[in-house]
Amino acid sequence: MIDQLKKYQFLFEELVKRDFKKKYKRTVLGMGWSILSPLLVLLVMKIIFTQFFGRTMTHYTTYLFCGLLTFNWFSESTNLGMRCLYANAAVFTKINVPKYLFLLASNVQTLINFALTLLVFFLFCAIDRIAFTWRFVLLIYPILTLLVFNIGMGLVLSALFMFFRDVDYLWRVFLRLLMYGSAIFYTIDQFSARLKLAFACNPVYRHIAYFREVVIDGTVPSLPAHLVLAGFALAAFAVGAFMYKHYNTKFLYYV
Amino acid sequence: MSKPKVMLACQDVSIRYMVGDFKAIGLKEWVMRRLTGNYKVVDFWADRHVSFKLRQGDMLGIIGTNGAGKSTLLKAISGIMEPTKGRIVRRGNVSALLELASGFDGDLTVKENAYLRGAMLGYTRAFMDETYPYIIDFSELKAFEDSPFKQLSSGMKSRLAFAIASLVKPEILILDEVLSVGDGAFKAKSEAKMREIITGGATTILVSHSIAQVRKMCNKILWLDKGRQIAFTDDVEGACDCYEAFLRAPAGTEPKFDPDKIAAKRAAAKAEAERQAAERRRQEEERRRKAAEAATELARLRAEAAKLEKVRRILKGSGK
Numbered sequence: 237m238i239d240q241l242k243k244y245q246f247l248f249e250e251l252v253k254r255d256f257k258k259k260y261k262r263t264v265l266g267m268g269w270s271i272l273s274p275l276l277v278l279l280v281m282k283i284i285f286t287q288f289f290g291r292t293m294t295h296y297t298t299y300l301f302c303g304l305l306t307f308n309w310f311s312e313s314t315n316l317g318m319r320c321l322y323a324n325a326a327v328f329t330k331i332n333v334p335k336y337l338f339l340l341a342s343n344v345q346t347l348i349n350f351a352l353t354l355l356v357f358f359l360f361c362a363i364d365r366i367a368f369t370w371r372f373v374l375l376i377y378p379i380l381t382l383l384v385f386n387i388g389m390g391l392v393l394s395a396l397f398m399f400f401r402d403v404d405y406l407w408r409v410f411l412r413l414l415m416y417g418s419a420i421f422y423t424i425d426q427f428s429a430r431l432k433l434a435f436a437c438n439p440v441y442r443h444i445a446y447f448r449e450v451v452i453d454g455t456v457p458s459l460p461a462h463l464v465l466a467g468f469a470l471a472a473f474a475v476g477a478f479m480y481k482h483y484n485t486k487f488l489y490y491v
Numbered sequence: 492m493s494k495p496k497v498m499l500a501c502q503d504v505s506i507r508y509m510v511g512d513f514k515a516i517g518l519k520e521w522v523m524r525r526l527t528g529n530y531k532v533v534d535f536w537a538d539r540h541v542s543f544k545l546r547q548g549d550m551l552g553i554i555g556t557n558g559a560g561k562s563t564l565l566k567a568i569s570g571i572m573e574p575t576k577g578r579i580v581r582r583g584n585v586s587a588l589l590e591l592a593s594g595f596d597g598d599l600t601v602k603e604n605a606y607l608r609g610a611m612l613g614y615t616r617a618f619m620d621e622t623y624p625y626i627i628d629f630s631e632l633k634a635f636e637d638s639p640f641k642q643l644s645s646g647m648k649s650r651l652a653f654a655i656a657s658l659v660k661p662e663i664l665i666l667d668e669v670l671s672v673g674d675g676a677f678k679a680k681s682e683a684k685m686r687e688i689i690t691g692g693a694t695t696i697l698v699s700h701s702i703a704q705v706r707k708m709c710n711k712i713l714w715l716d717k718g719r720q721i722a723f724t725d726d727v728e729g730a731c732d733c734y735e736a737f738l739r740a741p742a743g744t745e746p747k748f749d750p751d752k753i754a755a756k757r758a759a760a761k762a763e764a765e766r767q768a769a770e771r772r773r774q775e776e777e778r779r780r781k782a783a784e785a786a787t788e789l790a791r792l793r794a795e796a797a798k799l800e801k802v803r804r805i806l807k808g809s810g811k
Contacts, residue, residue, distance in 0.1 A: 243613070246609075246610045246614070246615055246616045246619075247610035247611055247613075249610075249616075250606055250607045250610040251607070251610075253603070254596060254599060254603065254607055257598075257599060257603065258596070258598050258599070326594040327594045327611060328571070329566075329571065330571075330587075330594050331571075331587070331594070331611050331612065332569055332570040332571050332585075332587075333611055400516070400517050400518040400521060401516075401517055402517030402518050402519055403518060406518065485571075485572050485573045488566075488571065488572065489508070489509050
């Protein structure tokens with residue numbers, strides 16, 4: 237594995253560079269846009285939903301931002317990851333390269349995007365008078381697990397996308413559903429126990445909840461909360477890795 | 492003297508290929524077709540029971556009509572596909588130059604594309620840094636270095652692709668119709684470069700529709716037809732003759748590698764040629780003999796004429 241990584245390091249770097257250049261080089265706003273766009277969504281949500289939920293809640297802006305930050309990363313990463321195998325079909329049908337490299341490269345890009353938004357997030361936290369404690373270091377954990385989860389979902393989706401092109405459409409519908417089902421702009425406190433269980437099964441919500449617990453409540457999440465995040469990440473990754481291994485030489489039939 | 496070591500061995504390789512309705516259909520259509528029983532996927536054997544062995548320095552020419560399974564076999568050898576049955580043993584790194592111009596990114600510049608392609612071919616960054624000036628020089632694209640790739644003509648694209656790909660120093664090299672790239676001047680340059688790589692000791696596999704090229708460069712021939720192996724032989728001339736005979740034959744003729752028949756035909760042709768040469772020699776002799784005869788006759792007549800002249804002079808003198 238280490239040997240493999242070393243061997244393909246140059247290719248990996250070049251793929252990351254390519255994705256980056258393609259995304260930013262030829263737009264006027266470039267990288268700024270990828271920060272500005274979630275901020276605009278944040279602004280809209282803040283204006284609309286403060287009327288409904290914000291009145292009873294302290295730090296509502298931060299609450300919103302926690303949700304948007306996490307959800308946007310997941311959505312962007314899976315959307316981009318889904319197409320990366322198909323988009324590179326001309327390459328892997330001609331040259332024998334490990335196919336997961338394309339996905340990893342696209343995830344590096346979305347990770348960088350996320351990191352930039354995270355900086356803005358901390359800025360907003362400061363404005364919202366959030367107390368910065370040592371517990372913020374814990375945020376590395378959900379970021380890591382979500383990264384692995386994103387990669388796992390990307391593996392699954394990009395493999396499915398090779399077989400069925402309308403997965404793209406279905407996934408977009410699902411993402412919309414997930415956005416409304418991840419308690420980004422509302423709380424689930426007043427929901428029934430059964431409904432709360434449904435939220436507990438939502439990986440994206442669990443990551444958002446972890447973020448909020450650390451940032452807004454300033455507490456350390458429980459051990460089960462940690463284990464669940466790792467569980468989601470590993471499960472998605474295992475399924476994705478299995479699909480890639482199983483279909484490795486079959487993808488080219490579908491190009 | 493020991494033989495050079497075996498670099499590549501295909502042992503009874505069969506590759507099954509899928510064709511049918513599965514391609515580019517959506518989930519929705521897939522479900523519908525499954526329900527209505529309108530879902531057809533056909534397996535066919537792109538290659539069946541192909542076996543051959545190549546030693547170091549060998550140059551194998553794969554010949555066969557379209558759909559013979561050449562490209563599929565190459566994909567299996569380069570590791571992009573796996574054989575359904577049989578085994579492929581490779582000793583050394585394989586570098587495949589298949590359909591060079593595809594796989595570039597139109598939005599990147601020439602330089603960025605060059606580095607990306609180099610990375611895909613397994614070069615290191617240091618190697619690319621070092622050889623990039625040479626690549627741009629060889630492909631004659633210095634003026635276009637920083638322009639987007641999509642602005643290049645297709646000839647320029649293949650020139651760049653060739654320049655990068657030809658830097659490989661593989662132990663096993665696969666060439667799929669890549670020897671003729673670009674216009675006249677560049678073609679000569681690329682062919683020279685190609686020969687340099689081949690003579691550098693690599694074991695090479697060449698797929699070409701140019702039989703003349705195969706005859707000129709290869710020392711072994713693999714002939715495929717509809718996935719079946721018709722012949723694997725080092726009788727390059729024999730196989731090429733048979734193949735050309737097959738191409739000329741009316742449609743429906745079974746391809747057959749029959750070197751003895753070809754040899755007999757060739758022997759007959761040789762005998763005929765010899766007979767004709769003998770005939771020509773005989774005619775030449777005849778002509779020469781006749782010429783000699785004519786020459787003697789001429790000399791005789793000249794002597795006669797001189798004699799008569801003398802007589803004429805004597806008579807003239809006595810008349811005075």
